[in-house]
Amino acid sequence: MKRIDLSAISVREGxxxxxxxxxxxxxxxxxxxxxxxxxxxxxxxPCTVKIRGSAGYFCGGLSDGARFEVDSNAGWGLxxxxxxxxxxxxxxxGAIAGVAIRxxxxxxKGNMGSRAGQVMKKGTLLCCGNANFMAGYMMYGxxxxxxxxxxxxxxxxxxxxxxxxxxxxxxxxxxxxxxxLPADExxxxxxxxxxxxxxxxxxxxxxxxxxKKLRYATQEPQRRxxxxxxxxxxxxxxxxxxxxxxxxxxQIGRYRIRGYGTARALPHVSDIxxxxxxxxxxxxxxxxxxxxxxxxxGGINGAEPLKLxxxxxxxxxxxxxxxxxxxxxxxxxxxxSDIAENTGEGGMSDAQRGAAKQLIFQMLGGRLGWNIHDMxxxxxxxxxxxxxxKPGLGGQLMANKVTKELAEIRGIPEGxxxxxxxxxxxxxxxxxxxxxxxxxxxxxxxxxxxxxKLGAGRVRDDIKIAAKDGFDFIELDGMQGSTGAGxxxxxxxxxxxxxxxxxxxxxxxxxxxxxDKVQMVLMGGLRxxxxxxxxxxxxxxxxxxGSSAIIAGGCIACMQCHIGQCVTGIATQNPDHEDRYSPxxxxxxxxxxxxxxxxxxxxxxxxxGYDSVTQLSRDDLVxxxxxxxxxxxxxxxxxxxxxxxxxxxxxx
Amino acid sequence: MxxxxxxxxxxxxTSRNASTGHALIEMxxxxxxxxxxxTGFALYGPSHDDQLRMRFFIGTGDEATVATxxxxxxxxxxxxxxxxxxxxxxxxxxxxxxxxxxxxxxxDLEHAAKxxxxxxxxxxxxxxxxxxxxxxxxxxxxxxxxxGLGHVRLATESDVRPEAAHPFWATGFADIAIVHNGQxxxxxxxxxxxxxxxxxxxxxxxSELIAVYLADKLSQGFRLEEALETSIEDLDGTFSFLVSTxxxxxxxxxxxxxxxxxxxxxxxxxxxxxxxxxxxxxFPGQALSTMEPAPGTFCTWHR
Numbered sequence: 044m045k046r047i048d049l050s051a052i053s054v055r056e057g058x059x060x061x062x063x064x065x066x067x068x069x070x071x072x073x074x075x076x077x078x079x080x081x082x083x084x085x086x087x088x089p090c091t092v093k094i095r096g097s098a099g100y101f102c103g104g105l106s107d108g109a110r111f112e113v114d115s116n117a118g119w120g121l122x123x124x125x126x127x128x129x130x131x132x133x134x135x136x137g138a139i140a141g142v143a144i145r146x147x148x149x150x151x152k153g154n155m156g157s158r159a160g161q162v163m164k165k166g167t168l169l170c171c172g173n174a175n176f177m178a179g180y181m182m183y184g185x186x187x188x189x190x191x192x193x194x195x196x197x198x199x200x201x202x203x204x205x206x207x208x209x210x211x212x213x214x215x216x217x218x219x220x221x222x223x224l225p226a227d228e229x230x231x232x233x234x235x236x237x238x239x240x241x242x243x244x245x246x247x248x249x250x251x252x253x254x255k256k257l258r259y260a261t262q263e264p265q266r267r268x269x270x271x272x273x274x275x276x277x278x279x280x281x282x283x284x285x286x287x288x289x290x291x292x293x294q295i296g297r298y299r300i301r302g303y304g305t306a307r308a309l310p311h312v313s314d315i316x317x318x319x320x321x322x323x324x325x326x327x328x329x330x331x332x333x334x335x336x337x338x339x340x341g342g343i344n345g346a347e348p349l350k351l352x353x354x355x356x357x358x359x360x361x362x363x364x365x366x367x368x369x370x371x372x373x374x375x376x377x378x379x380s381d382i383a384e385n386t387g388e389g390g391m392s393d394a395q396r397g398a399a400k401q402l403i404f405q406m407l408g409g410r411l412g413w414n415i416h417d418m419x420x421x422x423x424x425x426x427x428x429x430x431x432x433k434p435g436l437g438g439q440l441m442a443n444k445v446t447k448e449l450a451e452i453r454g455i456p457e458g459x460x461x462x463x464x465x466x467x468x469x470x471x472x473x474x475x476x477x478x479x480x481x482x483x484x485x486x487x488x489x490x491x492x493x494x495x496k497l498g499a500g501r502v503r504d505d506i507k508i509a510a511k512d513g514f515d516f517i518e519l520d521g522m523q524g525s526t527g528a529g530x531x532x533x534x535x536x537x538x539x540x541x542x543x544x545x546x547x548x549x550x551x552x553x554x555x556x557x558x559d560k561v562q563m564v565l566m567g568g569l570r571x572x573x574x575x576x577x578x579x580x581x582x583x584x585x586x587x588x589g590s591s592a593i594i595a596g597g598c599i600a601c602m603q604c605h606i607g608q609c610v611t612g613i614a615t616q617n618p619d620h621e622d623r624y625s626p627x628x629x630x631x632x633x634x635x636x637x638x639x640x641x642x643x644x645x646x647x648x649x650x651x652g653y654d655s656v657t658q659l660s661r662d663d664l665v666x667x668x669x670x671x672x673x674x675x676x677x678x679x680x681x682x683x684x685x686x687x688x689x690x691x692x693x694x695x
Numbered sequence: 696m697x698x699x700x701x702x703x704x705x706x707x708x709t710s711r712n713a714s715t716g717h718a719l720i721e722m723x724x725x726x727x728x729x730x731x732x733x734t735g736f737a738l739y740g741p742s743h744d745d746q747l748r749m750r751f752f753i754g755t756g757d758e759a760t761v762a763t764x765x766x767x768x769x770x771x772x773x774x775x776x777x778x779x780x781x782x783x784x785x786x787x788x789x790x791x792x793x794x795x796x797x798x799x800x801x802x803d804l805e806h807a808a809k810x811x812x813x814x815x816x817x818x819x820x821x822x823x824x825x826x827x828x829x830x831x832x833x834x835x836x837x838x839x840x841x842x843g844l845g846h847v848r849l850a851t852e853s854d855v856r857p858e859a860a861h862p863f864w865a866t867g868f869a870d871i872a873i874v875h876n877g878q879x880x881x882x883x884x885x886x887x888x889x890x891x892x893x894x895x896x897x898x899x900x901x902s903e904l905i906a907v908y909l910a911d912k913l914s915q916g917f918r919l920e921e922a923l924e925t926s927i928e929d930l931d932g933t934f935s936f937l938v939s940t941x942x943x944x945x946x947x948x949x950x951x952x953x954x955x956x957x958x959x960x961x962x963x964x965x966x967x968x969x970x971x972x973x974x975x976x977x978f979p980g981q982a983l984s985t986m987e988p989a990p991g992t993f994c995t996w997h998r
Binding site for chain 2: 096101138175409478507
């Protein structure tokens with residue numbers, strides 16, 4: 044047996060040592076843990092780790108195959124996201140024990156804190172004492188066994204899984220239901236208790252999802268879709284769009300859902316222009332080679348940065364909202380153009396990983412598809428807080444898109460109307476977020492850049508929090524950004540326009556003197572290289588394209604992404620529809636689009652008199668409207684209108 | 696956006712080997728990751744009924760001279776006789792003999808200077824930097840009293856300034872201090888209510904509101920535990936806070952339990968902190984029987 048003494052070395056050094064030792068040793072003892080955070084995080088070798096004292100936050104988190112024994116107590120997030128493995132805690136566990144586990148066995152001999160088993164997918168969480176409120180909150184599968192009392196609102200908004208309570212059921216959560224315990228399930232519980240040598244005699248009550256709340260009773264009637272320009276047309280009373288809206292609501296009796304972003308006319312980067320007149324006839328053919336565009340993102344704190352051939356990446360879009368073929372096509376295109384692709388919410392597929400040269404792995408509150416193995420093979424990690432199209436809300440994936448294959452990768456039941464939680468179990472403030480970021484860094488050996496995706500809302504404060512919490516880069520998403528499914532009222536009316544967002548963000552960084560200490564990636568309705576250059580001038584280090592990438596790959600912007608019957612085979616999980624999509628061909632189309640972006644960035648940068656994108660600045664811009672001038676603080680010079688159109692036409 | 700700590704020793708100082716100041720430095724050092732921007736302490740020294748200890752932020756150089764002169768004038772106006780005074784870091788610390796109306800004196804001082812704390816026993820030491828850095832300047836270690844609070848802050852919604860650091864003194868009420876982790880969402884409503892009754896606020900920080908709210912209750916004759924009980928109903932938002940008076944400490948935790956809190960009690964002491972790691976700093980290498988206070992609960996301990 045080997046020993047690691049945490050009074051002599053840091054947790055970071057201890058974890059490195061632990062990973063090394065675990066390759067050979069069966070049992071490793073950790074001395075003087077003193078409730079420090081992240082002990083054993085990211086361990087993927089089968090061994091037993093005996094922690095002689097108390098452990099802090101995320102003990103054993105993001106591990107696979109190991110066994111952890113904690114003599115005393117454990118802090119928040121015990122066994123976070125464990126794939127397989129065992130954790131036994133001799134004392135009490137703090138809040139969200141067993142959060143997002145995907146197959147672990149967790150035994151807490153004392154009491155456990157609130158929200159235990161939140162968004163868990165599979166495995167067993169046993170509490171020998173009492174649970175605090177909302178055990179099983181938003182759980183998707185697995186089981187929770189509580190030998191004491193349940194606490195308030197047990198099973199709150201659970202989608203699936205089972206909760207067994209031997210003591211008092213204090214109160215049931217929303218959409219949870221108390222039922223009699225089937226005999227075979229009792230046998231299975233007793234076998235689990237025996238296996239972990241827990242003596243217990245008594246009976247259990249079972250709680251499961253009543254199925255009354257998290258499903259839509261009536262689907263929206265299928266109609267010929269209105270094209271985007273009809274949505275974005277000026278709001279006259281009782282126009283086609285309004286009439287359709289009223290009609291559909293008369294059928295379903297609730298808010299509507301649709302894809303894409305806001306269709307209202309809002310201030311945007313098209314309301315600003317370049318100060319210098321750009322003459323398309325004077326742009327040289329070899330301009331791409333004359334402008335330095337290579338951009339490194341994420342290396343600012345010592346991680347291995349993303350190395351982009353131009354300051355462009357693909358915006359996060361999930362496998363789920365999009366078909367696997369589409370994700371593959373985008374990945375191939377991103378590789379061909381040597382920029383970074385992003386997994387979005389729904390996990391990472393082998394095909395996507397293989398095709399993308401650089402891939403950011405995104406984690407959301409539901410932890411759908413999140414796991415240590417894919418973290419390790421990513422090139423960057425991203426904590427999603429919200430998105431520009433629907434800031435503050437979770438995701439929606441309608442039942443007919445939740446296929447068997449998709450459910451498997453996300454670790455959820457097939458065919459449910461999936462709501463992704465709007466908030467993270469373990470990120471309830473800037474202080475918790477620091478500890479979460481550190482967990483990611485521990486799990487991946489401080490190698491990968493860690494970013495935060497923020498939908499523009501309370502931009503100034505959010506940016507300051509993100510900067511101070513030590514993220515390597517921030518991805519800021521404005522209101523013109525799209526979504527695969529969201530409430531149409533929210534998409535239209537909630538959020539902060541992309542133009543305002545980047546200006547506020549830059550002001551925030553200036554206020555705390557962090558301009559040089561964190562990088563900024565802007566997204567949200569950016570359409571081409573012209574928009575990209577404007578974003579760079581306003582202070583972004585790079586931009587990301589979502590909608591324009593899928594439009595390049597065949598999307599017709601019908602805004603019916605949520606239905607699952609996408610005629611182009613993009614926003615669907617139906618194999619018949621997906622067959623219409625030709626990933627190899629669309630990959631080339633998307634790649635050509637990215638190359639046109641490259642040309643535009645080079646041409647404009649060059650025409651503005653620079654040989655590197657890093658030389659672009661606010662001084663290169665003017666505002667075309669009074670609103671844009673007020674938002675950006677740029678001089679109002681409407682006479683520059685339309686001058687960049689020529690570049691757009693010439694780009695090929 | 697921060698970490699909190701509090702400790703109360705039930706027995707006299709002879710039975711322990713480290714000072715209260717030292718214990719709080721260690722506890723805050725343990726959770727400095729929750730708030731690297733600024734650190735602060737509320738400590739209680741020996742008390743004399745007819746004396747007040749006061750601390751002010753005075754800045755440096757000419758600014759400090761002007762501020763100190765002004766403070767002295769106001770003290771003289773109120774017949775507060777200076778017994779001792781010194782400049783420590785960017786603080787002016789003064790002990791006065793005073794038997795008048797503390798609230799009136801402190802409001803007058805507030806209007807002219809940046810008051811940190813006033814009390815017959817309380818002294819608040821806070822500044823930009825870590826627990827050890829603040830100790831280096833203000834000698835936190837030398838405070839041996841029976842109880843105290845500590846706070847580490849990650850500044851998000853306001854600037855990194857010494858004045859914005861915690862703990863907060865209950866402006867106008869001697870010897871009451873608070874440290875808070877969370878956010879009070881009905882801040883303005885509660886503040887207006889208190890302002891209508893004549894209370895003054897020195898900052899726009901929600902933690903100051905909790906301090907004044909509790910002090911008001913105490914001055915109405917509520918016991919501390921009664922004030923904490925009503926605070927859980929009256930204050931909206933997410934909070935875990937600790938309060939201290941001349942001879943007691945207490946905690947309250949909101950019903951959502953979004954902000955962490957762990958406590959350890961034995962026959963010698965009670966210690967409360969955001970994370971167990973802070974408690975283990977007092978007992979390195981030991982497995983502790985800690986407990987997490989339940990949501991929507993409060994408790995007090997007194998000497």
